[in-house]
Amino acid sequence: xxxxxxxxxxxxxxxxxxxxxxxxxxxxxxxxxxxxxxxxxxxxxxxxxxxxxxxxxxxxxxxxxxxxxxxxxxxxxxxxxxxxxxxxxxxxxxxxxxxxxxxxxxxxxxxxxxxxxxxxxxxxxxxxxxxxxxxxxxxxxxxxxxxxxxxxxxxxxxxxxxxxxxxxxxxxxxxxxxxxxxxxxxxxxxxxxxxxxxxxxxxxxxxxxxxxxxxxxxxxxxxxxxxxxxxxxxxxxxxxxxxxxxxxxxxxxxxxxxxxxxxxxxxxxxxxxxxxxxxxxxxxxxxxxxxxxxxxxxxxxxxxxxxxxxxxxxxxxxxxxxxxxxxxxxxxxxxxxxxxxxxxxxxxxxxxxxxxxxxxxxxxxxxxxxxxxxxxxxxxxxxxxxxxxxxxxxxxxxxxxxxxxxxxxxxxxxxxxxxxxxxxxxxxxxxxxxxxxxxxx
Numbered sequence: 001x002x003x004x005x006x007x008x009x010x011x012x013x014x015x016x017x018x019x020x021x022x023x024x025x026x027x028x029x030x031x032x033x034x035x036x037x038x039x040x041x042x043x044x045x046x047x048x049x050x051x052x053x054x055x056x057x058x059x060x061x062x063x064x065x066x067x068x069x070x071x072x073x074x075x076x077x078x079x080x081x082x083x084x085x086x087x088x089x090x091x092x093x094x095x096x097x098x099x100x101x102x103x104x105x106x107x108x109x110x111x112x113x114x115x116x117x118x119x120x121x122x123x124x125x126x127x128x129x130x131x132x133x134x135x136x137x138x139x140x141x142x143x144x145x146x147x148x149x150x151x152x153x154x155x156x157x158x159x160x161x162x163x164x165x166x167x168x169x170x171x172x173x174x175x176x177x178x179x180x181x182x183x184x185x186x187x188x189x190x191x192x193x194x195x196x197x198x199x200x201x202x203x204x205x206x207x208x209x210x211x212x213x214x215x216x217x218x219x220x221x222x223x224x225x226x227x228x229x230x231x232x233x234x235x236x237x238x239x240x241x242x243x244x245x246x247x248x249x250x251x252x253x254x255x256x257x258x259x260x261x262x263x264x265x266x267x268x269x270x271x272x273x274x275x276x277x278x279x280x281x282x283x284x285x286x287x288x289x290x291x292x293x294x295x296x297x298x299x300x301x302x303x304x305x306x307x308x309x310x311x312x313x314x315x316x317x318x319x320x321x322x323x324x325x326x327x328x329x330x331x332x333x334x335x336x337x338x339x340x341x342x343x344x345x346x347x348x349x350x351x352x353x354x355x356x357x358x359x360x361x362x363x364x365x366x367x368x369x370x371x372x373x374x375x376x377x378x379x380x381x382x383x384x385x386x387x388x389x390x391x392x393x394x395x396x397x398x399x400x401x402x403x404x405x406x407x408x409x410x411x412x413x414x415x416x417x418x419x420x421x422x423x424x425x426x427x428x429x430x431x432x433x434x435x436x437x438x439x440x441x
Contacts, residue, residue, distance in 0.1 A: 020219050020221075020222055020223070021222070021223040021435055021438050022138070022139065022142050022222075022223075022431060022434055022435045022438060023431055023432060023435040025138055025142060025211065025214070025215050025219065025222070026134075026135065026138045026139075026428070026431050028214075028215040028216065028217065029134055029137075029138050029214045029215050030134070032214070032215050032216035032217070033134060033137075033214050033215070033216075035130070035134075035137075036130055036131070036134045039126065039127050039130030039131075040127065040130075042123060042126070042127070043123050043124060043126070043127035045123075046119060046120060046122070046123025046124075046126075047120050047123065047124075049116040049119045049120055049123075050116045050117060050119075050120050052116060053112050053113040053114075053115065053116025053117070054113055054116070056103065056106065056108075056109035056110075056112050056113060057103060057109055057110065057113055058102075059100055059101065059102040059103075060100070060101050061098065061099070061100050062098070062099050062100075063096065063097075063098050064096060064097050064098075064099075065094075065095070065096035065097075066094060066095060066096070067092065067093075067094035068092065068093050068094065069090075069092055070089075070090065070091050070092070070093060071088065071089075071090045072088065072089050072090075073088045074088070074089070091288065091289035092289045093286070093287065093288040093289060094286075094287055095284060095285055095286030095287060095298075096284070096285055097282055097283065097284035097285075097300075098282065098283050098284075099280065099281070099282040100279075100280070100281045100282070101278050101279070101280045101281075101306075102278060102279040102280075103276070103277075103278050104277045104278060104279060104305075105274075105275070105276060105277040106271070106276045106277075106278075107267070107270070107271035107274045108267070108268045108269075108270075108271025108272065108274075109271075111264045111265075111267035111268045111271055112264070112268050114260075114264045114267075115260075115261050115264035115265055115267075115268060118257045118258075118260035118261035118264060119257070119261050121253070121254075121257040121260075122253075122254045122257035122258050122261065123254075125250045125251070125253035125254035125257060126250070126254045128250040128253075128424070129250035129251055129254065131427075132250065132421045132424070132426040132427075133421070134214075135417065135421070135426050135427075135428075135430065135431060136414075136417060136418060136421055136426070137214060138211075138214055138431075139413075139414060139417055139431075139434070140414060141207070141210050141211040141214055142211065142222055143410040143413065143414060144207045144210065144211075145204070145207045145208055145210075145211050145219070145221075145222050146222050146224060146225075146406075146410060147207075147406060147407055147410055148200065148203050148204035148206075148207040148208075149204060149221060149222070149224070150224070150403065150406045151200040151203065151204070151403065152197065152200045152201055152204050154200075154399050154402060154403055155193060155196050155197035155200045156197060157399070158193050158395065158396070158399045159190065159193045159194060159197055161395055162186060162189050162190045162193055162392065162395070163190060165186050165388065165391065165392065165395075166183070166186035166187055166189075166190050169182040169183045169185075169186045169388055170183055182387070182388040182389070185388065185389050185392065186388060186392065189392050189396075208220075223438040224438065225406075225409065225437055225438060226437065226438060228437070229409065229412065229413055229416075229434075229437050231357045231360060231361065231412070232357075233353070233354055233357060234350055234353055234354070234419065238346070238347055238350045238351075241346050241350055241419065241422070241423055242343050242346050242347065244423040244424075244425075245342050245343070245345075245346045245422050245423040245424065246339065246342070246343075248423055248424035248425070249342045249422060249423060249424045250424055251338050251341075251342060252335075252338055252339060252342055253424075255331075255334055255335040255338040255339075256335060258331050258334070258335070259328070259331040259332055259334075259335050261331075262324070262327050262328040262330070262331035262332075263328060265324045265327060265328070266321065266324040266325055266328055268324070269317070269320040269321040269323070269324040270321055270324075272310060272313070272316075272317035272320065272321075273310060273317055274310075275307060275308060275309040275310070276307070276308045277305060277306070277307050278305070278306045279303075279304075279305060279306075280302075280303070280304060280305070280306045281301075281302060281303040281304075282300070282301070282302045282303075283299075283300070283301050283302075284298075284299065284300045284301075285297075285298070285299045286298045286299075342422065345418075345422045346419070346422040346423065349415055349418040349419035349422050350419060352411070352412075352415035352418070352419075353412065353415045353416055353419055356408065356411055356412035356415050357412065359408045359411075359412070360405070360408050360409055360412055363401065363404050363405040363408050364405060366401045366404070366405075367398075367401040367402060367405050369401075370394070370397045370398040370400075370401040371398060373394050373397065373398075374391075374394040374395060374397075374398050377390050377391050377393075377394040378391060378394075413434060413437075417430060417434070
């Protein structure tokens with residue numbers, strides 16, 4: 001923002017040194033942030049539900065094979081020479097069989113397939129939500145670092161100004177044109193700003209570590225604002241934004257898909273009461289190398305329909321239906337809670353954008369007024385109608401106005417991003433647009 005940038009440049013916040021910008025850090029986080037990568041893995045795992053659900057509708061094929069060594073001792077109580085004789089026979093037997101089953105009617109399998117499709121839709125929406133949350137987390141961490149940088153440089157600039165005033169107060173006291181009170185007041189302010197600078201440096205290090213956690217690499221500094229973000233109110237009214245969120249918010253899409261999956265789970269459970277009908281076929285080949293009546297080869301081919309009618313399973317099916325109904329109600333209530341939460345989220349973000357515009361404009365005026373107040377106080381001190389304490393207070397007011405303006409500007413930018421996220425429209429394009437307001441863009 002021009003007014004903010006000029007103010008920050010005047011006190012040395014804008015530095016020519018290179019720093020990482022928002023877009024660079026966001027792209028680093030895409031590949032390095034552990035939370036986002038976990039969401040990607042969860043999405044990939046969730047998508048496997050679809051082929052698993054489809055498998056219940058497709059044929060199953062099984063192959064069985066065996067080979068056996070046999071040693072049989074036979075003793076006949078009444079011998080029949082030429083027909084039966086006692087003794088030991090040793091031989092191999094082996095065979096194989098192939099069986100195929102194709103479901104024709106399995107109500108629970110069809111419901112499980114529909115449930116799998118809903119589960120995949122939910123995991124895709126959850127991953128979309130994770131992507132939007134990554135943008136917000138990176139932006140929040142970025143502007144936290146940026147504000148912490150501003151606070152450090154503001155503290156340093158304020159310390160330098162107070163140190164100069166302290167030196168002037170000491171010289172004035174030495175020549176007898178000021179009292180020791182002015183020196184003591186300036187010294188107290190100087191000691192206080194030294195402590196504030198130490199606290200600001202510590203906060204900056206903490207904020208850098210938070211950003212490093214997202215990107216996986218140290219960040220020494222981030223690019224400050226050089227341009228002026230457009231102070232534009234949302235183009236539609238609040239309820240229009242709420243309606244967009246109800247249609248496109250990823251959390252709501254996931255919650256609706258979860259409810260559909262719960263509905264289908266009820267059908268899966270109820271399917272336990274229904275008969276099943278399958279087409280089954282098999283082919284077998286068995287060969288025996290010996291035995292009482294000598295070796296033989298045998299092949300068998302079968303094909304037919306297999307019907308199973310559940311009659312009583314100890315009450316387990318009824319229990320699973322009641323369990324599924326309870327989960328269905330849980331999913332319904334969770335969807336209602338999500339609708340309310342998203343509605344509140346949109347309204348809050350909308351108001352933060354609208355009020356943020358008014359706050360930034362007011363703080364611009366406050367900054368200009370504080371600058372005029374400082375100049376007037378300096379002039380008043382020279383002509384003897386203001387004291388050095390008045391000058392210290394005026395300087396403090398100016399630096400406070402600069403800090404508050406920077407903080408409000410960052411909060412306004414984040415509110416815009418949160419509003420886009422609430423309606424499901426936040427993406428890399430918003431990061432690029434925000435990035436154009438940073439140094440060198």
